[in-house]
Amino acid sequence: MAAQSKRTVRDLRRVNRAEVLQRLYFDGPLSRQELGAATGLSSGSISNVVAELAADGLLEEAGVVDSEGGRPRTLLRVAPASGHLIGIDVGETRVRVELFDLSLGELARSERPLVQHGYDVDRIVGHIRAAVTDVLRDADVTADRLVGVGVGVPGIIDRSSADGVVVHGQTVGWDAVPLEKLLRESAELPSHVPFFIDNGAKTLGQAEMWFGGGRGASDAVVVLFGSGVSACVVVDGAHYGGAGSRAVEWGHTTVRVGGRHCRCGSPGCLEAYVGAQAIRERWLESGGSPASSADEETALAALLAAALPAPDGPPADPAAARLLDETAEYLGAGIADLVNLFRPERILVGGWAGLLLGPALLPAVRRYAKKYAMRHPAEHVSIDLGTLGPDAVTLGAATLPLADFFARGGRRRQDSAGATADPADLLDQGNWRPVVVERRSV
Structure with a gap:
């Protein structure tokens, strides 16, 4: 005998609210009639849900449209000012914190460089605390208006601890x-404001799938190419590894047995050849001369200028040009592995180093990927740059609490219990469509 459903009226109301919010967010503005057709809910249910959401301040009118033979229809949209989100990118060169409204329009930002002290945990937590205070103050937003705080970090995420994400x-x-425990203890935020922490490649991938070059794709890989190298894999529309996209340690797959030692301690990792830190080291070893005080971004920009000088500049540096081509070949071979393993329809290259070097390297990367990949999947994949720019990880981090907010039907958490759940797992990925209105900047 089949087990009886335990879904309550409250559960049904939450699901209906979530469906309406998601439709308006990704496809809106929409009229009530259009919402009914898009969600399959009855006109009565639409009226009730819209009335509830409007009473909660989550919806607002967005104009009217004429209808054939009837009264003009009022368009509805999610009210941008009805909530606020913080996205944090704990990168390998800086900590970037941005405050967004509910439409993910940027309201304020703060950055802290990580040049001298690197990845000292206490210092990074202090940077986050100070930057969160700064953005709330600069935008004149009170902390109790926050829906949540999303954080993208390098590394593997463990949610098994009772103290939150490790x-x-x-x-x-x-x-x-x-x-999570350190941030909760440090940040001066109300206890009901949840933290959502995930790998930076995951947040980059979610941003590109929702708002960028991944829109409309069911199978995709988004590559984070910076000081380190990682990737976010989305497969079969339902996402690799479960209901949500997953970060994979692609940079620590072996591309040369007994090769260069990687930062992780293993020999021959992809990251040991194409990570920004590794590229800088390889240029020095080949006789290149970036300034000793140059950070990775400055060094890579200098390498690019040496390999591809302006028409009226000095001749190209052969060592720099050879290093760029070797980097393109390793990156292309690594992408070929992704093509063979996951057969995506799109591969997007993001991250600060990807955006810096990508325009010059991409033709060669495509050529080498085709050389090393199986013929059939290679003929059905596009390889392009991500479209969201250097803020993509931060934007993606902000989508983590936003996804949870939608899944809860637009209701805020009353406490922090369970805040470590993967918010992407809470969304019905088969029902929302990543056809998103242009993200507005404020």
């Missing part, structure tokens, strides 16, 4: 760092 960042020297 981060294993082997390449940056983080060994079981209880980051």
